[in-house]
Amino acid sequence: MASKGNASSNAHLNTPTRLTGAEILWAALAGEGVDTVFGYPGGAILPAYDALHKFPIRHVLVRHEQGAAHMADGYARASGKVGVALATSGPGATNLITGIATAMLDSIPMVCITGNVSSKVLGTDAFQEVDITGITLPVTKHNFLVSKTEDLAHAIRAAFQIARSGRPGPVLVDITKDAQQGTAIFDFDAAKPHPYRPHPMLTVEQSGLDQAAELIRNAKRPVILAGHGIMESGAMEQVRTLAERAQIPVALTLLGLGGFPASHPLNLGMMGMHGEAWVNHAIQESDLLIACGMRFDDRVTGTLSTYALNAKKIHIEIDPAEINKNVKADVALVGDLRAVLEDLLPRINTRDGSAWLKTIDASKGAVAVRDIKNLPDSGHLYAAHVMHDLWRITGGDAIIATDVGQHQMWEAQYFRHETPRTLITSGGLGTMGFGLPAAIGAKFACPDKDVWVIAGDGGFQMTASELATIAQEKIKINIAIINNGYLGMIRQWQEFLYEGNYQAASLVSPDFVKLADAHGIPGRAVRTRAEVADAVNEARSAKGAFLLNFMVEKEESVYPMILPGSALHEMMRRPGKRPKDPLEESAADE
Ligand SMILES: Cc1cc2nc3c(=O)[nH]c(=O)nc-3n(C[C@H](O)[C@H](O)[C@H](O)COP(=O)(O)OP(=O)(O)OC[C@H]3O[C@@H](n4cnc5c(N)ncnc54)[C@H](O)[C@@H]3O)c2cc1C
Ligand SMILES: Cc1ncc(C[n+]2csc(CCOP(=O)(O)OP(=O)(O)O)c2C)c(N)n1
Ligand SMILES: [Mg+2]
Numbered sequence: 001m002a003s004k005g006n007a008s009s010n011a012h013l014n015t016p017t018r019l020t021g022a023e024i025l026w027a028a029l030a031g032e033g034v035d036t037v038f039g040y041p042g043g044a045i046l047p048a049y050d051a052l053h054k055f056p057i058r059h060v061l062v063r064h065e066q067g068a069a070h071m072a073d074g075y076a077r078a079s080g081k082v083g084v085a086l087a088t089s090g091p092g093a094t095n096l097i098t099g100i101a102t103a104m105l106d107s108i109p110m111v112c113i114t115g116n117v118s119s120k121v122l123g124t125d126a127f128q129e130v131d132i133t134g135i136t137l138p139v140t141k142h143n144f145l146v147s148k149t150e151d152l153a154h155a156i157r158a159a160f161q162i163a164r165s166g167r168p169g170p171v172l173v174d175i176t177k178d179a180q181q182g183t184a185i186f187d188f189d190a191a192k193p194h195p196y197r198p199h200p201m202l203t204v205e206q207s208g209l210d211q212a213a214e215l216i217r218n219a220k221r222p223v224i225l226a227g228h229g230i231m232e233s234g235a236m237e238q239v240r241t242l243a244e245r246a247q248i249p250v251a252l253t254l255l256g257l258g259g260f261p262a263s264h265p266l267n268l269g270m271m272g273m274h275g276e277a278w279v280n281h282a283i284q285e286s287d288l289l290i291a292c293g294m295r296f297d298d299r300v301t302g303t304l305s306t307y308a309l310n311a312k313k314i315h316i317e318i319d320p321a322e323i324n325k326n327v328k329a330d331v332a333l334v335g336d337l338r339a340v341l342e343d344l345l346p347r348i349n350t351r352d353g354s355a356w357l358k359t360i361d362a363s364k365g366a367v368a369v370r371d372i373k374n375l376p377d378s379g380h381l382y383a384a385h386v387m388h389d390l391w392r393i394t395g396g397d398a399i400i401a402t403d404v405g406q407h408q409m410w411e412a413q414y415f416r417h418e419t420p421r422t423l424i425t426s427g428g429l430g431t432m433g434f435g436l437p438a439a440i441g442a443k444f445a446c447p448d449k450d451v452w453v454i455a456g457d458g459g460f461q462m463t464a465s466e467l468a469t470i471a472q473e474k475i476k477i478n479i480a481i482i483n484n485g486y487l488g489m490i491r492q493w494q495e496f497l498y499e500g501n502y503q504a505a506s507l508v509s510p511d512f513v514k515l516a517d518a519h520g521i522p523g524r525a526v527r528t529r530a531e532v533a534d535a536v537n538e539a540r541s542a543k544g545a546f547l548l549n550f551m552v553e554k555e556e557s558v559y560p561m562i563l564p565g566s567a568l569h570e571m572m573r574r575p576g577k578r579p580k581d582p583l584e585e586s587a588a589d590e
Contacts, residue, residue: 016187021149021180022047025113026055028156031188034084036444037113038062038071042088044128045115047180060444060473063465065092067437069099070463072110074441077424078399078449080231082109082163083441089116090128093174094135098431100170101139105428106255107232109168111159118178119147132174141169149182153191165196167319168232199320204335204343211331212290212314213347216246219288219312221356224250225271225300228427229293229318229337230259231420238341239292240264245345247353249360251279253294254412255427262396262416268360272300273562274409277571278364280562284569285359286311293317293337296326297428306567316340381529383407383482383552387414389532390452390480393540398450399424399442403435403459405489407482409558411454433462436479440466443475450478450540457483457509467519470545478539479523479547481512485554492557496572497564516547523547 012019012027019027025048029037036058041049052059062068065087072083083103087096093114103110117126133143142162144155152175159171216222230239236259243250243266250260251271260267269276271283280302283289289311294300301307304326315322315329316337323332333340387410390398396416401424402408408425417423424442426434439453460481470477491505513523526535526548539546560571 012186013188016185016190018183019186020047020051020183021152021175022051023054024149024152024184024186025156025175025180026051026057027186028153028188028191029084030055030057032157032160033081036060036075037084037086038068038075038441039086040065040068040088040092042090042092042115042128044089044117044177045086045092045113045180047177048086048113048115048175058444059086060440060469062437063468064463065095066099066433067440067463067466067469069096069110069112070102070431070434070437071441071444072112073099073103073108073434074401074424074438075445076103076108076110076441077438078421078442079445080234080421081445082111082160085110085112087112087114088128089114089132090130093130093132097136097139098429098433100136100172102426102429102431102434103170104139104141106426107168107228108170109163110170111156111163112170112172114172114174115180116145116174116176119176120178122147122176133172136172139170140172143172143174145174145176146179147176149179150184152179152184153186153188154193157191158193161193161196166198198335204333204340208331208333209344209347212333212344215288215312215314215331216248216290216348217351221282221286221359222246222248222288222290222353223268223282223286224248225253225283225289225291225294226250226256226260227253227292227294228255228259229316230256233293233318233337235293235338235341236260236420238338238345241345242290242341242348246348246351247357248290248351249282249353249357251275251283253297253300253427254425256294257412258417258420258422261418263418266357270412272297273302274413274558274560277560277573278360280560280568280571281363282360283308283311284567289313291315291317291327292341295322298326301326302562302566302568302570308568379528381527381532381550381552382556383410383484383550384414385529386480386482386532386550386552387411387454389536390454391415393533393536394450394452396422398422398452399439399446401425401435401439401442401451401453403453403455404430404432405456405459405487406484406492406556406558407454407456407488410482413558432456432459435459436463437466437469439477440469440473440475443477451476452478452480454480454482456488457481457485457512458487458507460512461509464515467516467521471519471521474544476543477545479516479545481547481549482552483509483512483549484552484556485509488556489558491555492561495555495557496561512547512549521545521547523549525549525551527551
């Protein structure tokens with residue numbers, strides 16, 4: 001069972017009291033609203049663990065510190081709150097790094113606490129000493145080395161403020177052992193950091209808003225590019241109002257999925273490398289792109305020199321460094337998306353967008369038939385069928401954490417996300433091994449939600465040790481392994497770009513059902529399309545965690561695909577005959 005402390009210790013928050021550094025750490029975390037931390041002990045952090053039982057915080061013992069970081073990340077993505085991971089010095093701290101970098105690339109608010117050797121021996125290559133603040137400098141939004149007990153409360157409070165303010169990101173607080181053991185007066189209120197002051201460039205000029213409104217008024221073929229910033233800003237309503245009032249279709253990034261309802265008539269679907277063909281065509285033909293909290297990642301733009309050449313660009317973005325980084329903005333509105341849109345909306349009148357919407361609709365018929373409908377139901381099982389059934393059976397009302405690879409793209413294509421924070425996926429770093437621990441973090445954040453992890457047979461093995469965490473914590477997570485016997489995305493690239501020279505792509509795996517069983521988690525292998533729905537229902541109705549091992553087609557590829565170096569509209573389509581009827585791609589048996 002998770003350790004859980006004594007709720008009465010929160011009293012420290014009201015009255016300045018002399019405490020040890022270890023106690024100050026927990027008291028400050030509790031004061032910041034932390035209820036759960038994910039961690040792994042070791043010598044340099046043991047003083048902190050020694051004080052844990054006095055505080056109302058649940059500690060989840062992970063099996064590898066990478067898991068702790070991904071759990072904190074999954075917790076943050078699912079809840080919108082700051083996730084917290086804890087590790088010892090040296091190898092404990094370095095094991096966190098992949099998880100920290102994953103959070104950094106996707107702007108996730110997270111605080112990682114590490115212990116370090118005593119301040120007197122810092123820099124002497126003491127046992128398990130690494131310069132973790134030096135190592136994590138490029139992958140944290142900020143980090144602190146605390147070597148005096150009296151500095152600790154302020155560092156923790158500042159870490160939370162930095163992690164969650166402006167463009168969110170991970171912050172590391174490294175605390176020497178003597179700083180944990182010493183004492184100081186803990187005064188929570190006095191440790192409050194200076195109020196967050198937005199970057200001086202974060203002021204939107206009235207003239208910028210007027211120009212943006214003018215561009216929208218005059219546009220004939222506008223497209224909203226909806227990104228992860230919608231979730232981070234809580235701007236779902238404002239984006240929807242803009243789209244509906246001005247009748248502008250909405251294309252989403254991978255991390256934007258859920259920010260605008262999939263079922264909304266103005267939702268075009270995902271853009272980019274594995275996005276919908278009609279979405280990418282619409283972007284290329286557009287005369288105005290309105291980028292809302294997205295950063296024109298290379299997976300989104302294809303070759304920049306050919307990207308949306310006829311479109312003016314309005315870029316609404318909180319981080320000035322993103323403006324003109326990849327794509328030049330004609331109008332840059334630098335600020336919080338929700339606040340900017342609230343200022344912009346009074347300037348937006350209703351527009352008739354029907355001609356452009358009709359054009360896009362027609363292009364769907366011509367070029368964009370989702371392939372699944374045409375896959376023969378010949379007893380073979382395709383990942384798309386699994387995603388579709390999962391979506392249909394859950395009614396879309398589930399949190400899905402994915403791993404990285406083909407299955408991640410199929411999830412994005414076939415599971416329709418209606419609401420924000422229901423897709424938890426590593427976009428920028430593309431970290432294999434993310435899915436299972438991220439799902440655990442999401443379950444702690446949203447215990448009443450149906451939480452699924454969808455992982456490949458490769459990535460699942462990177463952090464499969466966290467099955468033991470699920471067992472120990474007795475949490476209900478449904479695990480779907482899309483088992484194609486390959487590092488599928490690698491196989492696909494080798495098929496398309498390396499003349500089918502499959503090297504290090506084929507994968508021998510353990511029997512995942514037996515592996516789950518060894519952890520006391522029941523499971524079942526699924527081999528045909530006809531079994532999928534029953535298996536999904538069995539997993540959902542099981543009391544505890546359940547693992548489904550979907551034995552899917554081995555050499556299936558994700559389409560469409562923009563090959564590296566190609567323009568957004570030069571998508572590789574599934575070879576073979578094109579069906580006549582447009583859209584409504586469905587994996588349901590016809
Ligand atoms: C195998 C693989 C394939 C992929 N294929 C695709 C693909 O086909 N299509 C695709 O879209 N992606 C794809 N990705 C993901 C891609 O790499 C990027 O992670 C993704 O496109 C980034 O989306 P984003 O810009 O919306 O989010 P982020 O990278 O999180 O950027 C969000 C932006 O919003 C800003 N922001 C944050 N808060 C606010 C706020 N309050 N107000 C305003 N702005 C704010 C941030 O500063 C940042 O610039 C793929 C990833 C993998 C691993
Ligand atoms: C930690 C890490 N190592 C390597 C990669 C490169 N990579 C991207 S996708 C992929 C294959 C994933 O295979 P699997 O987990 O089986 O998923 P599939 O593509 O088959 O659905 C690899 C190796 C990565 N993204 N992350
Ligand atoms: Mg695989």
